[in-house]
Amino acid sequence: MKTYSTQNIRNVVLIGSTKSGKTTLSEAMLFEGKVIDRKGTVEARNTVSDNSEVEQLNQRSIFSTPLYTEFMDTKFNIIDTPGADDFVGGAVSAFKVCETGILLINAQQGVEVGSEIFQRYAETYKLPVICGVNQLDGEKANWEGTLDGMKEAFGKKPVIIQFPVNPGVGFDGFVDVLKMKYYHFKDDLGTREDLEIPAELAGRAEELRQELIERAAEYDDTLMEKFFDSGELSEDEIRQGLGIGIRNGDVMPVFCLSGKKNIGVKRLMEFTIKVAPAPSERKAAVIGGGEVACDAAGKTSLFIYKTAVEQHLGEVAYFKVMSGVLKEGMDLENPENGDKERLTAIYAVAGKKKEKVAEMQAGDIGCTVKLRAAKTDVTLAVPGFDQSYEHIVFPASKYRCAIKAAEQKDEEKMSEALSKISAEDPTIIVEYHKEMKQTILMAQGEQHVNIVKWRLKNENKIDMETFAPKISYRETITKVAAADYRHKKQSGGAGQFGEVHLLICPYEEGVEAPRNFKIGGKDTVLNIKTSESFDLEWGGKLEFYNCVVGGAIDARFMPAILKGIMDKMNEGPLTGSLARDIRVYVYDGKMHPVDSNEISFVLAARNAFKEAFRNAGPKIMEPIYNLEVMTPAEYMGACMSDLQNRRALIEGMGTDRGFSTLKARVPLAELYKYSTTLSSLTSGAATFTMEFADYQPVPADVQDKLLKAYQESETEE
Ligand SMILES: Nc1nc2c(ncn2[C@@H]2O[C@H](COP(=O)(O)OP(=O)(O)O)[C@@H](O)[C@H]2O)c(=O)[nH]1
Ligand SMILES: [Mg+2]
Numbered sequence: 001m002k003t004y005s006t007q008n009i010r011n012v013v014l015i016g017s018t019k020s021g022k023t024t025l026s027e028a029m030l031f032e033g034k035v036i037d038r039k040g041t042v043e044a045r046n047t048v049s050d051n052s053e054v055e056q057l058n059q060r061s062i063f064s065t066p067l068y069t070e071f072m073d074t075k076f077n078i079i080d081t082p083g084a085d086d087f088v089g090g091a092v093s094a095f096k097v098c099e100t101g102i103l104l105i106n107a108q109q110g111v112e113v114g115s116e117i118f119q120r121y122a123e124t125y126k127l128p129v130i131c132g133v134n135q136l137d138g139e140k141a142n143w144e145g146t147l148d149g150m151k152e153a154f155g156k157k158p159v160i161i162q163f164p165v166n167p168g169v170g171f172d173g174f175v176d177v178l179k180m181k182y183y184h185f186k187d188d189l190g191t192r193e194d195l196e197i198p199a200e201l202a203g204r205a206e207e208l209r210q211e212l213i214e215r216a217a218e219y220d221d222t223l224m225e226k227f228f229d230s231g232e233l234s235e236d237e238i239r240q241g242l243g244i245g246i247r248n249g250d251v252m253p254v255f256c257l258s259g260k261k262n263i264g265v266k267r268l269m270e271f272t273i274k275v276a277p278a279p280s281e282r283k284a285a286v287i288g289g290g291e292v293a294c295d296a297a298g299k300t301s302l303f304i305y306k307t308a309v310e311q312h313l314g315e316v317a318y319f320k321v322m323s324g325v326l327k328e329g330m331d332l333e334n335p336e337n338g339d340k341e342r343l344t345a346i347y348a349v350a351g352k353k354k355e356k357v358a359e360m361q362a363g364d365i366g367c368t369v370k371l372r373a374a375k376t377d378v379t380l381a382v383p384g385f386d387q388s389y390e391h392i393v394f395p396a397s398k399y400r401c402a403i404k405a406a407e408q409k410d411e412e413k414m415s416e417a418l419s420k421i422s423a424e425d426p427t428i429i430v431e432y433h434k435e436m437k438q439t440i441l442m443a444q445g446e447q448h449v450n451i452v453k454w455r456l457k458n459e460n461k462i463d464m465e466t467f468a469p470k471i472s473y474r475e476t477i478t479k480v481a482a483a484d485y486r487h488k489k490q491s492g493g494a495g496q497f498g499e500v501h502l503l504i505c506p507y508e509e510g511v512e513a514p515r516n517f518k519i520g521g522k523d524t525v526l527n528i529k530t531s532e533s534f535d536l537e538w539g540g541k542l543e544f545y546n547c548v549v550g551g552a553i554d555a556r557f558m559p560a561i562l563k564g565i566m567d568k569m570n571e572g573p574l575t576g577s578l579a580r581d582i583r584v585y586v587y588d589g590k591m592h593p594v595d596s597n598e599i600s601f602v603l604a605a606r607n608a609f610k611e612a613f614r615n616a617g618p619k620i621m622e623p624i625y626n627l628e629v630m631t632p633a634e635y636m637g638a639c640m641s642d643l644q645n646r647r648a649l650i651e652g653m654g655t656d657r658g659f660s661t662l663k664a665r666v667p668l669a670e671l672y673k674y675s676t677t678l679s680s681l682t683s684g685a686a687t688f689t690m691e692f693a694d695y696q697p698v699p700a701d702v703q704d705k706l707l708k709a710y711q712e713s714e715t716e717e
Helices: 022-032 053-058 085-095 113-124 143-154 199-217 221-230 235-248 265-275 408-424 446-460 555-570 598-614 633-644 674-681 700-716
Strands: 009-016 065-071 074-080 100-106 129-134 158-160 162-165 173-176 181-185 192-195 252-256 283-285 291-293 301-310 314-323 325-327 330-333 340-343 346-350 353-357 359-361 365-369 378-381 399-405 429-433 438-443 464-467 474-476 481-489 496-506 516-519 522-525 530-535 541-546 582-590 619-631 649-656 659-667 687-697
Touching (some): 009 022, 009 085, 022 065, 022 265, 053 446, 065 365, 074 265, 085 446, 100 265, 113 143, 129 265, 143 158, 143 252, 162 199, 162 252, 199 235, 221 235, 235 252, 252 265, 291 314, 301 408, 330 378, 346 359, 408 429, 446 464, 481 582, 541 555, 555 598, 619 633, 619 700, 633 649, 633 674, 659 687
Parallel strands (some): 009 074, 009 100, 065 346, 129 252, 541 582
Antiparallel strands (some): 162 173, 173 181, 181 192, 301 378, 314 365, 346 365, 399 438, 399 464, 474 619, 481 496, 530 541, 619 659
């Protein structure tokens, strides 16, 4: 393969709902560019793109796949992405290295949830979008219906460049109102005749051309003037105007396609090459501010956007050359940590097919193998470059579950396999939760987790079990209570003796420690001699006051008393959860001249604290999350009543980009598998985000249940 210059490279990412035909279209693009001489099909499991075993057996795209084709003297890099929201990580990392998105809409289905979700992502990540209405050859193809849906979902953005002739099984061509031609297809191999527009379609074509010109004029003053003066714009001027609109995200040009029958594929690529942004237009932001131009004259740098373990190759790192020229054998380093890497070989990639090349210019996408440490999201550059590209911002996890290997002996093997999976797919996060003593898997959805299970089973022979994660409850008190405890042991050798009188009350931020109490029916003023304040590791406070008078307990036993209390704070008396927000006053006690020692006071304090806690209106607190749901308006009622069953506190409703939004505070305990439920309630049309807010006491009935469950588990042990 020849070396392509930055001006002759285009990077596009294919997006759209599942089964819109992205993989089939990518195959057609490779065929048009003669990178392959026979087209595979998704059904026959022989496409270039869906080439991993897990994808072929599941008959769907799960990873993003880099491909390329050569067309009009341009290297047209394509990243095919999975359509399901659960596998969105692949698309989001592709957004980092592509300048344009091609959004496919299935004309047999109209605008689908997936189309809207991806359009929303493209907007969020500021990716210019060109739209292909695909599968126009399908039995149920509905052009007008699809267009109506697009206007509803995308507002004014869609601008028609082409309309189909004979949509449905006889689909054999389209009228292009930019070129003012009728393109007719003679076979399924994309053999095209360029014809005059037939008389019966001329009126419609004229009308759409006028609309196109008006829209193209909208984004540039000179074009607008010319349009006012002459009512016309040239083909190049239309492209120029559309180009501006596309870059601003105001225009989404609409093309006609059948990826399966190779109709419209060439025209779409031609337009993309001529009108969509070139890599050289995009500057990439670096950590700490500043930008680097995508210029072959600059210092060499690349960004790894994906890694995968592949058969016969080991770990493959997929990158974009961000600046300069990358040459085979170059020594680069990771500017973030100084790690050195040699790029012994570089390849142009079309799925499994990897073609060795000697160099790649800024803007190109390729891969390398056998890097020592660099993974997804890492910059490599020549020494002295000293800047790292901003990291990919992945959507937050929407699904959390606890996991363990079905066979204890596989535990370590599983954790190794999982760390490989999460290096390939950073939207899989595995963490050990120290407090709950559970391993937690975070992902984009239940399907995403199922694929992880599948891979462990099929690629590593490990069965992984998933279950609801334990909730990190907290315990606190609501009232004042006092308790005394004497620890005494006098059998055999040395005796043990310690007696502690203490009082506890709730801690409130910003309130001074109270001093006046009723202890045993008597008004008492506690005089704080020394006080210690602890910010607990698990959140909240413990304040510890020494109020002992008359030397009833030596100061040297105070640390032991504190330790006894901390023991119980670590394992709350109600359910064994961590306790928080408590003030403890140690105000009296007794020592024995011989038998008193530290352990005696630890035990006395532990028991006194435990008893006081039980009498102080103890409460279990649970983590509350701020939840924000985005849904089409028609599902708002269903989402709302579902949330009410989850003890949610609805905080507000609104609208955002055509969606209804709902904000609520919801206990974490009620959010297990929420993404699955929300998806089935809304046919997959809604999304949500969740974020930890604070701890709140649980309602009485929930507290009773938790207490009972804890008592049962205690007696079992
Ligand atoms: N009729 C018709 N079917 C198509 C077309 N493109 C894809 N398909 C079919 O739609 C299904 C999904 O295609 P695929 O390329 O895997 O879609 P993806 O999920 O977007 O990658 C497969 O059964 C394809 O054969 C098309 O242009 N016309
Ligand atoms: Mg696919």
